[in-house]
Amino acid sequence: MIRSGLVDQVGFTGSTAGGRNIMASVAGAPNFPATCLELGGKDPAYVRPDVNLAFAVENIVDGGFFNSGQSCCAMERVYVHEAVYDRFVEGVVATVNAYKLGSPTDPETTLGPVVRASAADFIQGQIDEAVRQGAKALIDPKHFPAAKSGTPYLAPQVLVDVDHSMRVMTEETFGPAFGIMKVKSDEEAIRLMNDSEFGLTAAIWTEDLEAAEAIGDRIDTGTVFMNRCDYVDPALAWTGVKATGRGASLSEVGYEQLTRPKSFHLRTKTD
Numbered sequence: 055m056i057r058s059g060l061v062d063q064v065g066f067t068g069s070t071a072g073g074r075n076i077m078a079s080v081a082g083a084p085n086f087p088a089t090c091l092e093l094g095g096k097d098p099a100y101v102r103p104d105v106n107l108a109f110a111v112e113n114i115v116d117g118g119f120f121n122s123g124q125s126c127c128a129m130e131r132v133y134v135h136e137a138v139y140d141r142f143v144e145g146v147v148a149t150v151n152a153y154k155l156g157s158p159t160d161p162e163t164t165l166g167p168v169v170r171a172s173a174a175d176f177i178q179g180q181i182d183e184a185v186r187q188g189a190k191a192l193i194d195p196k197h198f199p200a201a202k203s204g205t206p207y208l209a210p211q212v213l214v215d216v217d218h219s220m221r222v223m224t225e226e227t228f229g230p231a232f233g234i235m236k237v238k239s240d241e242e243a244i245r246l247m248n249d250s251e252f253g254l255t256a257a258i259w260t261e262d263l264e265a266a267e268a269i270g271d272r273i274d275t276g277t278v279f280m281n282r283c284d285y286v287d288p289a290l291a292w293t294g295v296k297a298t299g300r301g302a303s304l305s306e307v308g309y310e311q312l313t314r315p316k317s318f319h320l321r322t323k324t325d
Contacts, residue, residue: 056076056079056082056083056087057083057084058083059084059085061085061087062087063087063088063089063090063311063312064076064080064088064089064090064091065090065091065301066090066092066093067091067093067126068093069093069094070093070094070251070297072093073091073093073299077089077091088301088311089300089301090299090300090302090303091299091300091301092126092254092292092294092299093294093297093299094226094251094298095126095127095128095130095254095255095298096131096223096224096225096226096251096252097127097128097131097252097254097256097257097275098130098131098132098246098247098257099117099129099132099256099257099283100132100133100134100240100243100247100256100258100259100269101114101132101134101135101138101142102259102260102265104260104262104265105138105259105260106259106261106281107138107142107145108145109281110142110259110281111145111146111149112149113282113283114129114146114257114259114283115146115150116284117129117283117284118231118232119150119165119210119230120284122165122166122167122208122230123168123177123210123228123229123232124168124169124228126254127254127255127283127284127286129232129257129283129284130227130232131232131235132232133235133236133237133242133243134234134235134236135236135237135238135243136236136237136238139234143192143212143214146192146212146234147192147212150193150210150212151197153165153198153210155198155200155201155208155209155210156200156207165198165210165230167205167206167207167208168208168228168229168230169206170206171204171206173206173228173229174205174206174207174208177208177227177228177230177231178208180220180221180225181213181222181231183220183221184213184221184222184223184233185213187219187220188215189213189214189215189220189222190213190214190215191211191212193210193211195209195211197209208229208230210230210231212232212234213231213232213233213234214233214234214235216233216234217235218246218249220233224250224251226252240269243269244272244273247273248272248273250296251296251297252296252297252298253274253275253276253295253296253297254275254276254277254294254298255275255276255277255278255279255283256270256273256275256278256279257278257279257280257282258278259280260280260281266278274295274296275295276294276298277292287304288304288305289304289305291303291304291307291308292304292305
């Protein structure tokens, strides 16, 4: 279809591999169609020492596990300043252990299944591999009796003692699991947040607006959040960098992506 020359623009949300296939087809099209691609993500959160800790714990866990972690902008890796690291981890574990895994039709359920059994197996594979490499899993799956191997019902997990040699910190998870790393400074957090092939969103948790803006300027990402995550504002462009894609949706910028400029040079006086 793309190579037929009848398509003026391609909009795609999906895997990075799918996006690369689309770009290859665009290169072979006679009319060079425009593209807007939203692909993979591995969105980071950074918790500074001046943070409202209880607020950050509640919202980062929600940002990571909302829709069972199946969100393009879910929090998938968390960097926490050493001054608040222990208290943050303790709060996250307590919050996650309070979740109830079950059927989405049960009003008491607060965490549903992932999309299919193979997705649950993939996520569990990331977790198991990280543990073999030295990570520590903090959530006991026994707290979640609905979790069963071979089904989409997966116990949530939080990992510490992780690093960027582990897939769980570099490869999109798209499920209810994330790793937490201790950092000593803003500089270290910025370096680690940028150490990714993806760049959709990043969330900075702090009471210092100037610090959030300064850090946000240095992160390679399409959207910077302060004290929130997993949120879309129709007035702001939704876009990604690096392997997350190209183009933009939402806002006036998004409408510009749907048009092509045309210039009229009209000379009315010829004498």
